[in-house]
Amino acid sequence: MDKNGKVTIIDVARKAGVSKGTVDRVVHNRGEVSRKSAEKVRKAIEELQYRPNLYASVLATRKAHMIACLLPIFSKGEFWEKMHAGFLRGGESVSTLNVVTQVFLFDQYDPDSFHAAVAEMLASEPSGVILQPLFKNETLELAVRLRELGIPYVYVDTKLEDPGYFAYYGMPKYKSGRLCARMLTERLDPEEVRDVTVVRITRDKSRRSDPTMERRSGFNDFMDEHFPECRIHQVFIDPNKPESIPDTLDAFAADHPDMKMVVMFNSRIHLIADWLKAHPVKGRRVIGFDNMEKNLEAVRSDIVSILIAEHVEDQTFKAVHALSDYILMHKSIPMRDNYMHMDILTKYNLEYY
Amino acid sequence: MDKNGKVTIIDVARKAGVSKGTVDRVVHNRGEVSRKSAEKVRKAIEELQYRPNLYASVLATRKAHMIACLLPIFSKGEFWEKMHAGFLRGGESVSTLNVVTQVFLFDQYDPDSFHAAVAEMLASEPSGVILQPLFKNETLELAVRLRELGIPYVYVDTKLEDPGYFAYYGMPKYKSGRLCARMLTERLDPEEVRDVTVVRITRDKSRRSDPTMERRSGFNDFMDEHFPECRIHQVFIDPNKPESIPDTLDAFAADHPDMKMVVMFNSRIHLIADWLKAHPVKGRRVIGFDNMEKNLEAVRSDIVSILIAEHVEDQTFKAVHALSDYILMHKSIPMRDNYMHMDILTKYNLEYY
DNA sequence: AAACTTTCCGTGAACGAGCACGGAAATTGC
DNA sequence: GCAATTTCCGTGCTCGTTCACGGAAAGTTT
Numbered sequence: 001m002d003k004n005g006k007v008t009i010i011d012v013a014r015k016a017g018v019s020k021g022t023v024d025r026v027v028h029n030r031g032e033v034s035r036k037s038a039e040k041v042r043k044a045i046e047e048l049q050y051r052p053n054l055y056a057s058v059l060a061t062r063k064a065h066m067i068a069c070l071l072p073i074f075s076k077g078e079f080w081e082k083m084h085a086g087f088l089r090g091g092e093s094v095s096t097l098n099v100v101t102q103v104f105l106f107d108q109y110d111p112d113s114f115h116a117a118v119a120e121m122l123a124s125e126p127s128g129v130i131l132q133p134l135f136k137n138e139t140l141e142l143a144v145r146l147r148e149l150g151i152p153y154v155y156v157d158t159k160l161e162d163p164g165y166f167a168y169y170g171m172p173k174y175k176s177g178r179l180c181a182r183m184l185t186e187r188l189d190p191e192e193v194r195d196v197t198v199v200r201i202t203r204d205k206s207r208r209s210d211p212t213m214e215r216r217s218g219f220n221d222f223m224d225e226h227f228p229e230c231r232i233h234q235v236f237i238d239p240n241k242p243e244s245i246p247d248t249l250d251a252f253a254a255d256h257p258d259m260k261m262v263v264m265f266n267s268r269i270h271l272i273a274d275w276l277k278a279h280p281v282k283g284r285r286v287i288g289f290d291n292m293e294k295n296l297e298a299v300r301s302d303i304v305s306i307l308i309a310e311h312v313e314d315q316t317f318k319a320v321h322a323l324s325d326y327i328l329m330h331k332s333i334p335m336r337d338n339y340m341h342m343d344i345l346t347k348y349n350l351e352y353y
Numbered sequence: 354m355d356k357n358g359k360v361t362i363i364d365v366a367r368k369a370g371v372s373k374g375t376v377d378r379v380v381h382n383r384g385e386v387s388r389k390s391a392e393k394v395r396k397a398i399e400e401l402q403y404r405p406n407l408y409a410s411v412l413a414t415r416k417a418h419m420i421a422c423l424l425p426i427f428s429k430g431e432f433w434e435k436m437h438a439g440f441l442r443g444g445e446s447v448s449t450l451n452v453v454t455q456v457f458l459f460d461q462y463d464p465d466s467f468h469a470a471v472a473e474m475l476a477s478e479p480s481g482v483i484l485q486p487l488f489k490n491e492t493l494e495l496a497v498r499l500r501e502l503g504i505p506y507v508y509v510d511t512k513l514e515d516p517g518y519f520a521y522y523g524m525p526k527y528k529s530g531r532l533c534a535r536m537l538t539e540r541l542d543p544e545e546v547r548d549v550t551v552v553r554i555t556r557d558k559s560r561r562s563d564p565t566m567e568r569r570s571g572f573n574d575f576m577d578e579h580f581p582e583c584r585i586h587q588v589f590i591d592p593n594k595p596e597s598i599p600d601t602l603d604a605f606a607a608d609h610p611d612m613k614m615v616v617m618f619n620s621r622i623h624l625i626a627d628w629l630k631a632h633p634v635k636g637r638r639v640i641g642f643d644n645m646e647k648n649l650e651a652v653r654s655d656i657v658s659i660l661i662a663e664h665v666e667d668q669t670f671k672a673v674h675a676l677s678d679y680i681l682m683h684k685s686i687p688m689r690d691n692y693m694h695m696d697i698l699t700k701y702n703l704e705y706y
Numbered sequence: 707a708a709a710c711t712t713t714c715c716g717t718g719a720a721c722g723a724g725c726a727c728g729g730a731a732a733t734t735g736c
Numbered sequence: 737g738c739a740a741t742t743t744c745c746g747t748g749c750t751c752g753t754t755c756a757c758g759g760a761a762a763g764t765t766t
Contacts, residue, residue: 008752019716024754032714054449055408056752059721096407182701344702348535349695351528361722372746377724385744409722412751 007050016044027052054329058098065099065327067091067320068126070117072108072134077293079267079312083132083156086313090320099324102126108134118142122149128323129153130316133160152326154319157312158211165336167322169315172339173211176289176308177218177265179342183306184261184287185227193227196261197252199272202236212265215289219263239271249275262286270294273303291345299347307345315340360403369397380405407682411451418452418680420444420673421479423470425461425487430646432620432665436485436509439666443673452677455479461487471495475502481676482506483669486513487564505679507672510665511564518689520675522668525692526564529642529661530571530618536659536697537614537640538580546580549614550605552625555589565618568642572616592624602628615639623647626656644698652700660698668693 009027013020018037025033026041033041044050069087074080084103091101102124106117114135121129122145129146131153133139143162146153152166159168185193198219200212223230235252237245249272253259260281264272269288276286284305288295291309298304318338325331362380366373371390378386379394386394397403422440427433437456444454455477459470467488474482475498482499484506486492496515499506505519512521538546551572553565576583588605590598602625606612613634617625622641629639637658641648644662651657671691678684 006752010752020753021716021755022714025715028754034714037715053412053752055412056721057754058408059406059412059723059751060753060755062721062754179702186701342702344697346697348539349532349697359722362724363722373723374725374747375745378745381724387744390745406722409751410724412753413722413724415724415751 006053007048009050009052011048012041012044012050015048016040052329054097058328061098065127065324066124067094067099067101067128067130067323067327068121068124069101069103069130069316070114070121071103071105071132073105079290079292082292082312083316086316087130087320089313090317093317094320094324097324097328099127099327101320111135111138114138126151127327128166130319130323131155132157136160152323154323156315156319157310159337166326167319167333167336167338169319169322169338169340171310171342173214174218176310176342177215177220178222179218179344180215180263180265180287180289180308181219181222181226183308183344184263184285185223190227190229193230193261195256195258196223196230196232196263197256197259198232198234199249199262199264199269200234200236201266201268202238215265219265237271239268242271245271246275246278249279253279260284264288266290267292267295269304269307270298273298273301276303277301291343296345296350299345299350302347305346309343309345311340311343359406360401362403362405364401365394365397365403368401369393405682407450411681414451418480418677419477420447420452420454420481420483420676420680421474421477422454422456422483422669423467423474424456424458424485426458432643432645435645435665436669439669440483440673442666443670446670447673447677450677450681452480452680454673464488464491467491479504480680481519483672483676484508485510489513505676507676509668509672510663512690519679520672520686520689520691522672522675522691522693524663524695526567527571529663529695530568530573531575532571532695532697533568533616533618533640533642533661534572534575534579536661537616537638538576543580543582546583546614548609548611549576549583549585549616550609550612551585551587552602552615552617552622553587553589554619554621555591568618572618590624592621595624598624599628599631602632606632613637617641619643620645620648622657622660623651626651629656630654644696649698649703652698652703655700658699662696662698664693664696 009020009023013023016023016037018041022033022037023041023045025031026038027045069083071084071087072080074084087101087103091099094101102121104117104121107113115138118138129151131139131142133155140160140162143153143160143164147164154167154169155165156168157170158173159165159170184196198216203210220232223232233252233256235248237248258281259279260283262272262276262284263286267288267290269286270292273294276284286304287306287308288298288304289308290312291307295304295307299307322333325333362373362376366376369376369390371394375386375390376394376398378384379391380398422437424437424440425433427437440454440456444452447454455474457470457474460466468491471491482504484492484495486508493513493515496506496513496517500517507520507522508518509521510523511526512518512523537549551569556563573585576585586605586609588601590601611634612632613636615625615629615637616639620641620643622639623645626647629637639657640659640661641651641657642661643665644660648657648660652660675686678686
């Protein structure tokens with residue numbers, strides 16, 4: 001024991017009657033130790049409550065570990081930008097631990113490019129991986145592969161039904177849908193809640209996972225329970241053809257003149273902000289998700305009433321840390337599923353956000 | 354440079370044409386270096402962008418640093434408990450860096466006990482200190498002392514007019530008062546906002562700082578600007594005699610039967626929850642501060658409409674980290690004043706908090 | 707039982723920084 | 737100009753791990 005009462009590898013070695021080399025081998029179980037001495041060492045570690053000194057360890061390790069993050073190519077102001085920022089920030093803060101981070105980008109509309117990114121990532125032998133499962137099946141395949149290779153991976157924002165992930169950081173999606181319904185209908189009587197418009201984004205349903213699905217069920221369940229009479233209408237817009245959005249909405253509005261309640265479950269409520277502004281309805285309530293700058297702007301100018309926001313940046317940040325802790329210290333995190341808290345943003349609290 | 358491209362002290366020494374001992378001396382400016390070589394070393398450090406390796410440094414340093422926190426004695430459920438929790442959590446997370454934390458408790462109603470705690474703290478030679486300035490003058494004296502000793506200190510929750518603090522973590526108090534007024538009057542017309550009751554806590558004004566003062570000015574300013582006709586009444590209750598609270602409020606209510614808007618600026622709105630419950634008023638709005646469990650309970654049972662909450666725990670946590678970074682790596686934090694974000698809690702979003 | 711394998715384990719040189727020690731160089735005193 | 741200080745600086749051990757190397761011990765083959 002040193003003067004701070006810390007137990008060192010030498011203490012363990014002495015206690016177990018072996019050398020520090022042997023202790024090191026069992027700590028990192030890389031074999032070449034007889035069953036008998038391994039047992040003695042483990043016993044000594046247990047009794048002395050030995051924990052390797054992270055700093056000595058980092059210092060002595062030659063190899064730098066790499067944490068990879070698979071991300072769709074994004075442009076400024078998009079949801080993914082925040083994930084990316086959190087990843088960078090996390091990478092910075094673990095860089096002193098000899099852990100480096102690397103992003104692998106792919107085209108979110110092209111599975112082949114996803115495969116390419118995966119191949120490139122695996123080739124660079126990451127020690128940990130961060131995933132946001134855009135392509136459901138492809139991601140599941142990757143998960144299997146990572147498990148075979150013994151590489152821990154964590155889901156951020158959305159998780160899949162998959163037994164082997166190391167951790168998950170995100171908001172409770174289903175609950176966020178319920179919360180959305182509750183905020184939308186707050187202080188309203190059933191007769192005031194007759195029609196709700198859900199604006200959705202058209203996408204190729206074949207391959208991609210639908211991250212808004214859970215949110216929609218939460219929303220629908222709440223509405224069923226509390227406002228069973230309410231009709232939920234859907235409009236589909238195409239984000240790739242922004243110029244077509246007004247027409248789509250015009251057409252819809254022709255049939256449903258009274259759009260008093262409007263909801264979007266993804267991060268792009270700002271796409272319809274202009275149209276809403278041009279077609280005001282007194283007392284309309286509009287709820288969207290995620291604190292993208294464009295969305296905040298829509299709240300400030302009173303087009304969107306409420307945004308339900310998660311802290312994506314914190315999520316990836318924490319994911320990086322969890323992985324680095326695990327890689328470096330074999331430390332499992334206390335919680336596998338980390339549901340992080342949601343913010344309700346209105347124009348009243350926005351300026352303090 | 355090692356294989357990871359990191360610049361080491363040896364690189365600097367070579368470049369400056371001195372030995373690593375000399376470089377080390379200038380890095381920690383502990384003298385015994387000629388002006389000439391010091392200059393060469395500084396230049397080399399600058400050019401090579403040398404940053405000492407934290408881990409090698411921690412490993413080599415014998416001394417364990419101590420971060421102290423001055424806190425009033427608290428009981429379960431109190432505001433201070435959260436500060437304490439954040440401090441512990443922060444302490445845990447820096448303990449691997451050979452940094453230990455220690456709490457020094459005092460009686461918040463007894464300046465002598467504060468002095469005793471300060472003396473004890475200084476005697477144990479802390480490398481950094483965390484303060485919540487309950488006693489204003491005493492804290493300012495301490496601040497002077499700490500500056501003389503070259504010990505960095507950070508304010509949490511409340512800060513004083515004092516040039517020398519290292520950092521501050523808290524919510525913008527003045528703004529929080531404005532926010533309170535805004536939420537209280539949201540969607541109301543001036544004629545609906547005639548009388549507001551502010552419940553305050555009696556205290557010895559002589560020595561203690563009044564942490565709610567700024568909040569009150571924010572509140573008052575907002576009301577002046579938007580509802581100049583509104584009368585703001587004050588009731589004073591004594592937290593040390595909870596049994597007297599009902600009488601005090603009864604007496605007040607006799608003169609002001611229509612208590613439709615009630616506000617408290619400290620964390621103890623729960624003290625008047627029972628009375629409010631027993632004296633319901635239709636459409637009453639009650640706003641308090643801080644997410645103490647008892648306050649949350651009052652929100653759940655619909656007695657308190659809104660709580661404005663800061664993340665005290667995060668504040669102390671970050672304070673510990675900022676200090677440890679500074680102590681260990683001479684790293685100044687980017688922001689001296691860190692205004693952290695406020696949450697608006699209603700019974701609608703509480704369950705997701 | 708000698709010659710080979712295989713298994714197992716101890717040794718010692720890094721890693722990068724901190725700091726005590728002692729001695730060289732510069733300065734001062736007389 | 738020599739001794740005594742003072743200033744300045746290099747050397748080398750240390751912190752707790754990691755890991756390559758090489759050799760002892762045990763097991764196998766002929």
